[in-house]
Amino acid sequence: MDIFETLKALLEDSGFMGFFLDGGWKNIVMIIVACVLLYLGIKKQFEPLLLVGIAFGCLLVNISNFYVDGVSSPDALYHPELWEQFLDESSEHYHSYGNIMANGGLLDILYIGVKTGLYPSLIFLGIGAMTDFGPLLSNPKSLLLGAAAQMGVFLAFFGAVCLGFTGPQAASIGIIGGADGPTAIFLTSRLAPELLGPIAIAAYSYMALIPLIQPPLMKLLTTEKERKVKMVQTRQVSKTEKILFPIIVSMFVILLLPSTAPLIGCLMLGNLWRECGVTARLSDTVQNALMNIVTVFLGISVGATTVASSFLSLQTLYIVGLGLLAFAFSTVGGLLVGKLMYKLSGGKINPLIGSAGVSAVPMAARVSQDVGKKYNPSNFLLMHAMGPNVAGVIGSAIAAGFLLAVFK
Amino acid sequence: MNVFPTSDEMGIGEAGITAIFGYAVVFVGLFILMVVLHIMGAIFKAREKKETAANSGVQSGSVSAIPDAQVESVPLAPGSAGHVKLYDVPDKEAAMVMAVVAHKMQRPLNELHFISIKEVKSDEV
Numbered sequence: 160m161d162i163f164e165t166l167k168a169l170l171e172d173s174g175f176m177g178f179f180l181d182g183g184w185k186n187i188v189m190i191i192v193a194c195v196l197l198y199l200g201i202k203k204q205f206e207p208l209l210l211v212g213i214a215f216g217c218l219l220v221n222i223s224n225f226y227v228d229g230v231s232s233p234d235a236l237y238h239p240e241l242w243e244q245f246l247d248e249s250s251e252h253y254h255s256y257g258n259i260m261a262n263g264g265l266l267d268i269l270y271i272g273v274k275t276g277l278y279p280s281l282i283f284l285g286i287g288a289m290t291d292f293g294p295l296l297s298n299p300k301s302l303l304l305g306a307a308a309q310m311g312v313f314l315a316f317f318g319a320v321c322l323g324f325t326g327p328q329a330a331s332i333g334i335i336g337g338a339d340g341p342t343a344i345f346l347t348s349r350l351a352p353e354l355l356g357p358i359a360i361a362a363y364s365y366m367a368l369i370p371l372i373q374p375p376l377m378k379l380l381t382t383e384k385e386r387k388v389k390m391v392q393t394r395q396v397s398k399t400e401k402i403l404f405p406i407i408v409s410m411f412v413i414l415l416l417p418s419t420a421p422l423i424g425c426l427m428l429g430n431l432w433r434e435c436g437v438t439a440r441l442s443d444t445v446q447n448a449l450m451n452i453v454t455v456f457l458g459i460s461v462g463a464t465t466v467a468s469s470f471l472s473l474q475t476l477y478i479v480g481l482g483l484l485a486f487a488f489s490t491v492g493g494l495l496v497g498k499l500m501y502k503l504s505g506g507k508i509n510p511l512i513g514s515a516g517v518s519a520v521p522m523a524a525r526v527s528q529d530v531g532k533k534y535n536p537s538n539f540l541l542m543h544a545m546g547p548n549v550a551g552v553i554g555s556a557i558a559a560g561f562l563l564a565v566f567k
Numbered sequence: 568m569n570v571f572p573t574s575d576e577m578g579i580g581e582a583g584i585t586a587i588f589g590y591a592v593v594f595v596g597l598f599i600l601m602v603v604l605h606i607m608g609a610i611f612k613a614r615e616k617k618e619t620a621a622n623s624g625v626q627s628g629s630v631s632a633i634p635d636a637q638v639e640s641v642p643l644a645p646g647s648a649g650h651v652k653l654y655d656v657p658d659k660e661a662a663m664v665m666a667v668v669a670h671k672m673q674r675p676l677n678e679l680h681f682i683s684i685k686e687v688k689s690d691e692v
Binding site: 295296297299300302303305306307309310312313314316317320321325326329394396397399400403404407408411412415416550553554557558561562565 | 593608612
């Protein structure tokens with residue numbers, strides 16, 4: 160055995176050589192990005208359950224794959240070219256999961272769950288089982304706040320088209336304003352899979368930044384008198400109502416927009432398991448074990464899409480900017496309708512609960528509670544804000560269903 | 568439902584219309600859902616009211632049906648500070664309320680005189 164030849168071959172085979180290939184510097188940048196995301200997830204605890212997985216997926220894909228001229232490294236964990244073939248109608252591997260299974264790496268195989276919409280739907284199953292829709296049922300007007308807070312989705316969509324994105328790409332960018340990670344991933348994987356990495360990272364980062372993004376807007380759009388409003392305790396909701404709710408919502412929303420079926424269907428099935436009282440084991444499994452397992456797969460496979468060659472582009476900066484715009488305008492939409500309800504109710508509704516209409520359960524509701532309490536220490540807005548908050552989940556799923564129906 | 572010939576050709580005008588239409592669809596969808604939930608809530612509220620009325624009827628039959636004079640004539644419990652009038656509050660709950668108040672005030676229960684305990688309904692607030 161020639162030791163020098165072997166060492167030379169090992170060195171040429173190593174990933175370090177990849178940094179010297181054409182565009183190898185981009186991988187270095189992405190490794191730094193991954194480390195920053197890991198820092199934000201671990202140290203700053205920005206949505207750590209998903210962001211740590213996404214960041215590590217980003218790290219793995221950029222140290223294992225030096226994607227040059229449309230060809231991945233031999234031992235790559237994720238192969239963008241396989242997914243390009245998967246989407247290319249002229250390719251013999253068009254829509255061939257067999258090709259992915261046979262030639263893909265570990266992250267390609269895990270990514271199938273994203274591509275098929277499986278992971279976001281299963282996450283919704285868990286969210287449904289974790290969510291108490293009681294505050295919404297006791298005050299159905301909350302639904303209007305959940306609807307109003309989708310304003311950012313459509314404004315960002317419009318802005319994205321103005322910036323030159325295609326319709327499906329603009330729809331995927333707009334849904335960041337729904338402040339609902341699984342919905343954003345679900346829609347983007349269907350309409351613009353090439354943007355999945357930046358959109359998922361923007362969506363989860365902004366969700367984590369809600370306590371910083373929303374309070375200045377809440378202060379700007381409401382008066383001190385409005386912020387001090389103490390709301391009357393809402394009525395108790397019976398168990399029968401809570402059982403009927405997921406059945407009625409499923410029937411109504413899915414009949415209205417069939418494309419929402421995977422998300423709304425899973426959300427409501429999870430909730431029915433929670434409320435019906437005879438499936439405690441299933442409810443416990445989907446909100447704990449299953450949710451955790453899917454989060455593991457979802458995080459790492461979304462991170463895998465942040466391939467340096469496609470992630471480092473002007474598009475990503477636009478997406479980050481438009482995502483912030485979407486979040487801000489969704490908050491504004493909720494607050495404006497909250498103010499309108501304050502006027503119409505004769506000052507009985509605190510407009511601060513409007514900002515909770517962006518989904519981000521329960522973070523946005525907590526922000527309403529914290530801001531309300533700051534101006535009136537005896538105020539307790541949390542349960543009132545939970546109504547618009549869970550309405551926002553339904554609202555963003557309807558918005559996604561609409562965009563999917565238009566652009567699929 | 569393919570609204571546009573090809574999604575890549577979308578113009579700003581079309582995007583504006585789609586945005587407004589989409590926002591309207593979300594609003595209308597959730598508004599109808601709100602109406603459905605209102606109706607459902609109203610039905611359950613009415614049923615609840617009926618049940619409460621029936622229950623309080625049974626309770627008032629056992630508690631408030633006793634005329635004031637008769638209540639006054641009931642002998643006081645040893646160490647008690649007086650009678651208490653109950654409005655729509657079962658005995659057990661009243662006892663609990665009095666115990667909580669005494670505990671919070673850190674005073675012996677027999678040093679407190681409760682005149683009446685009334686349940687405040689949410690629609691009365």
